[in-house]
Amino acid sequence: MPSDPDLKRLQWRAHHRGTREADMLIGGFFDAYNASWNADERALFAEMLESQDVDIMAWAHGTAEPPERFAGPMIEALKTLTYIRIAR
Structure with missing residues (x-):
């Protein structure tokens, strides 16, 4: 668990979306x-969390284009979907 209060807040918001x-x-x-994000990337992720879940999921699945401000390495990493743990 992150020790930085802002990072803890981001973690909680990322894991408690509603579905x-x-x-x-x-x-x-x-x-x-x-762990690899700098301050600007952390701020960009925080801004992305203000978006609707269905929009973020559509960007990840490639069924919708993200707003220009999010386009770039973070969205490309989001699209890989390799970070999702699937029980087998």
Whole structure:
């Protein structure tokens, strides 16, 4: 668990979206990538969390284009979906 209060807040918001699917996708993305984010990337993720879950999930699945401000490495990483843990 992160010790930084802002990072803890982001973690909680990423993992408590309202549906299990969104929690897995957005929370899994946070868990996989947050350690490598700089302050600007952390701020971009926080801004992305203000978006609707269905929009974020559509960006991840490639069924909708993200707003220009989100286009770039973070969305490309989101689209990989390799960070989602699936019970087998």
